Amino acid sequence: MQLHPLKLVTIVTEPVLKDHLLPKIIELGATGYTCYEATGFGSRGARKDFGGENMRIDVVCSPDVADAILTFISHNYFENYACITWVIDVSVVRGARYMK
Amino acid sequence: MQLHPLKLVTIVTEPVLKDHLLPKIIELGATGYTCYEATGFGSRGARKDFGGENMRIDVVCSPDVADAILTFISHNYFENYACITWVIDVSVVRGARYMK
Amino acid sequence: MQLHPLKLVTIVTEPVLKDHLLPKIIELGATGYTCYEATGFGSRGARKDFGGENMRIDVVCSPDVADAILTFISHNYFENYACITWVIDVSVVRGARYMK
Numbered sequence: 001m002q003l004h005p006l007k008l009v010t011i012v013t014e015p016v017l018k019d020h021l022l023p024k025i026i027e028l029g030a031t032g033y034t035c036y037e038a039t040g041f042g043s044r045g046a047r048k049d050f051g052g053e054n055m056r057i058d059v060v061c062s063p064d065v066a067d068a069i070l071t072f073i074s075h076n077y078f079e080n081y082a083c084i085t086w087v088i089d090v091s092v093v094r095g096a097r098y099m100k
Numbered sequence: 101m102q103l104h105p106l107k108l109v110t111i112v113t114e115p116v117l118k119d120h121l122l123p124k125i126i127e128l129g130a131t132g133y134t135c136y137e138a139t140g141f142g143s144r145g146a147r148k149d150f151g152g153e154n155m156r157i158d159v160v161c162s163p164d165v166a167d168a169i170l171t172f173i174s175h176n177y178f179e180n181y182a183c184i185t186w187v188i189d190v191s192v193v194r195g196a197r198y199m200k
Numbered sequence: 201m202q203l204h205p206l207k208l209v210t211i212v213t214e215p216v217l218k219d220h221l222l223p224k225i226i227e228l229g230a231t232g233y234t235c236y237e238a239t240g241f242g243s244r245g246a247r248k249d250f251g252g253e254n255m256r257i258d259v260v261c262s263p264d265v266a267d268a269i270l271t272f273i274s275h276n277y278f279e280n281y282a283c284i285t286w287v288i289d290v291s292v293v294r295g296a297r298y299m300k
Contacts, residue, residue: 001270008286012134012158022241032242032284034212034254041122042132054134058212060284070101074193084132084160084198086108086190090286093274098284112234112258141222142232154234170201174293184232184260184298186208186290 004095007066009059011073012040013083018055021073025057028072029065031098034058042082054082060092062099104195107166109159111173112140113183118155121173125157128172129165131198134158142182154182160192162199204295207266209259211273212240213283218255221273225257228272229265231298234258242282254282260292262299 011021018035025033040054059069066087077083092098111121118135125133140154159169166187177183192198211221218235225233240254259269266287277283292298 001267001274003270003287006286008288026241032240034238034240034256034284036136036236036238036256038134038136040132040134041126056134056136060286067101070103070193074101078194084134085193086106086160086195087103087192088108088188088190088288090288092287093270093285094278095286136236138234138236140232140234141226156234156236167201170203170293174201178294184234185293186206186260186295187203187292188208188288188290 002094003091006060006090006092006095006098007063008088008090009061009066009069009085010088011057011083011085012038012054013077014081015053015055017077017081021057024072025059025069028068030059030061030069032059040082042084060090060098102194103191106160106190106192106195106198107163108188108190109161109166109169109185110188111157111159111183111185112138112154113177114181115153115155117177117181121157124172125159125169128168130159130161130169132159140182142184160190160198202294203291204298206260206290206292206295206298207263208288208290209261209266209269209285210288211257211283211285212238212254213277214281215253215255217277217281221257224272225259225269228268230259230261230269232259240282242284260290260295260298
């Protein structure tokens with residue numbers, strides 16, 4: 001079994017950002033993404049008192065691409081949008097195909 | 101990039117618990133949560149032969165809050181409801197805002 | 201709190217595989233699974249230029265069962281279907297019930 005250590009970046013934010021964020025994720029070097037509908041509630045930071053529709057985006061990518069995505073989101077969305085973003089270490093089947 | 105080590109608690113259980121569990125998660129110290137619709141099947145423990153509608157709840161929180169949530173769920177739901185709960189180590193952008 | 205180290209296997213693939221894959225996951229030793237609807241885009245490997253409906257399947261299981269599932273998917277789906285599969289280390293509440 002060929003497993004490759006990569007990063008799983010998860011972004012939960014407002015659906016209004018979808019058209020802006022998804023092309024940017026590819027532009028920053030990811031080879032794909034998966035989106036889920038969600039609902040959420042948060043009471044801190046930009047997400048203060050926010051409840052309602054959310055979208056979740058998962059991206060499996062190299063550490064460098066993960067860093068680029070996190071930096072973009074931190075600089076562009078955190079002040080004005082409900083947004084939580086985290087990274088997890090994952091082992092990916094045939095993972096080399098998800099690295100540029 | 102400011103990343104903070106935190107815990108991601110994931111609970112997959114019956115939707116009937118939603119009104120009971122979500123306020124409890126905030127009461128136990130979490131600053132927010134995200135919910136997803138799901139379907140599931142399980143054949144062990146309380147989830148024995150259970151198939152059908154599930155909800156998934158994700159909570160990003162400190163280790164102490166994660167422990168409080170896990171203890172609450174283990175004591176209150178595992179005997180009588182289909183429920184699977186796990187914890188993952190995550191690195192969170194501007195993570196300090198998710199700690200009380 | 202009784203936490204058990206296990207594996208979380210996540211498969212994101214085409215919904216057409218559902219009837220084939222879900223019984224196989226149980227046959228390979230898992231005690232259950234959770235399914236989510238998703239949309240996705242990918243531009244590498246079998247997922248090349250694929251965009252549209254996806255399903256996500258999460259399985260919490262022992263390392264041996266995880267390996268069996270990953271091997272099955274790698275051998276049967278990667279050539280002909282859009283499919284991304286990864287594994288994460290998780291700590292599971294009362295995790296012994298998810299091991300055969």
